[in-house]
Amino acid sequence: MPSKEIESAKSDQLTDLASLVQHGENIEAVACAEKLLDNSCPVEDIISALSEGLAILRNKCTVENFQLLDVLLASRAMVEVVDECISRKLQMDMDQIADAFERTNSGAPxxxxxxxxxxxxxxxxxxxxxxxxxxxxxxxxINLGKDVPVDTFVNTxxxxxxxxxxxxSLMTVCLAKIKDIKPELIRRGYGYIKxxxxxxxxxxxxMESLNLDFVAHDAFxxxxxxxKRQNP
Ligand code: B12
Incomplete structure (x- = not known):
């Protein structure tokens, strides 16, 4: 397909995505976003379409006109696109780059x-x-993913x-489980694992209340x- 036609098809799909989010069509919105990503549409364009779809909610959140169901359905569609398409795509991109790096830098970890x-x-x-x-x-x-029980951390x-x-953890309600990791390591004789x-x-x-050796402010x-820490 000539590039002008590809661009126009992409622009139509982005308009469709905005409309699907606006109407709370979560399954169709996810499918549409997947198709866009498969056709190499930049993540930024998809986020703009999601924002466009949500912008209409402004008129449904006023004192005179508050339509809770419409707002909830549109938000659900947006959340599912973020969770199922965008975060997965970003993670796959990161993995690809790191895989390539590891292949070319064969020094032992x-x-x-x-x-x-x-x-x-x-x-x-x-x-x-x-x-x-x-x-x-x-x-x-070794990346265990999300929703990981304490035993899986420790056994692995x-x-x-x-x-x-x-x-x-970004969820306050889940913090309590973190407390169990270090004592379980100690109980099994592996307390040196930080x-x-x-x-x-x-x-x-x-650190103290979660039994951690270190709390990081950010990834760096x-x-x-x-x-930088010396080996235990
Ligand atoms: C994106 C997002 C989602 C996405 C997550 C997609 C995904 N695959 O990750 C989706 C849509 C799925 C989601 C769902 C929910 N979310 Co949410 N979400 C967010 C949001 C907007 C951004 C989080 C994020 O990814 N930030 C970007 C990353 C890069 O930052 P980060 O995680 O902080 O990581 C940095 C550092 O903290 C550090 N870091 C992180 N982890 C680690 C680990 C180690 C070892 C180290 C060294 C460093 C490190 O490194 C990173 C780079 O510096 C936040 C609000 C916010 N502004 O933070 C809410 C937020 C975290 N979500 C929240 C909630 C409540 C939920 C839901 C319960 C909503 C619902 N009712 O369904 C569900 C969660 C269900 C569940 N059981 O977990 C609340 C949590 C409140 C709380 N304190 O408990 C927040 C704070 C929103 C809010 N203000 O209310 N969410």
Whole structure:
């Protein structure tokens, strides 16, 4: 297809996406966003279309005219596009770049990090950034994903002979589980594995109350701790 026609088809699809979000058509909105991403549409354009779709809600959130169902359905469609398409695409891009880097830099990793988002929490973008940064700095990373139980962190770290466990949480209600990681490592004789926490909920708490060895303010802070710290 000539490039002008491709551009015009993309622009039509972006308009469709905005309209699908506006009308709360979540399944169709996800399918439309997937198609756009498959056709190499930039993530920024998709986010603009989502914002356009939501902008209409301004008129449905006034004192005279508050249409809760419309607002909720449109928000749900937007959230599903963000979760199912955009964050997955960003994570795949990060993995591809880190894979290529690892292939061309064959030096043996010096440290091993087991990382994941604590059970009950599905926010995983930030933790993925940490994982990617560490891979670029010759750390072997085992990324357990999101919603990870304490036992999985501990068992994997022991099995993989890890130096660090990285645990992320953005959800205040999930913080309590983080407290169990270090005592479980100690109970099983692996207390030397350092536990590093990150994510907004963790940052609002403290090292002592979560039984952590370090709380990172951001991904680079965590990277510094992991890379600059002398081996235990
Ligand atoms: C994107 C997002 C989502 C996406 C997540 C997509 C994904 N795959 O990650 C979706 C739409 C799925 C989502 C869902 C929900 N969300 Co949400 N979400 C957000 C939002 C807008 C941004 C989070 C984000 O990705 N930030 C960007 C990343 C890069 O930043 P970051 O995670 O903080 O990570 C940085 C650092 O913290 C650090 N870091 C993070 N982890 C780690 C780990 C280690 C080891 C280290 C060293 C560093 C580190 O490194 C990163 C780079 O510096 C925040 C609001 C906000 N502005 O933060 C709400 C927010 C986190 N969500 C919130 C809520 C309530 C929910 C839902 C419950 C909503 C609902 N009712 O369904 C659900 C969660 C369901 C569940 N069980 O988890 C609340 C949490 C409130 C709280 N304190 O408990 C927030 C704060 C919004 C709010 N103000 O109310 N959400």
């Amino acid at each position: 010096v440290k091993t990090l087991v990382i994941g988002t604590i059970q009950g929490d599905v926010h995983d973008l930030g933790k993925h950034i940490v994982a990617t940064l560490c891979r670029f700095n010759s750390v072997k990373v 770290a022991i099995r993989e002979n890890a130096d660090y466990i990285g645990v992320s 536990v590093v926490g990150g994510g907004s909920a963790v940052q609002q708490s403290s 802070d965590g990277l510094d701790y992991i890379c």
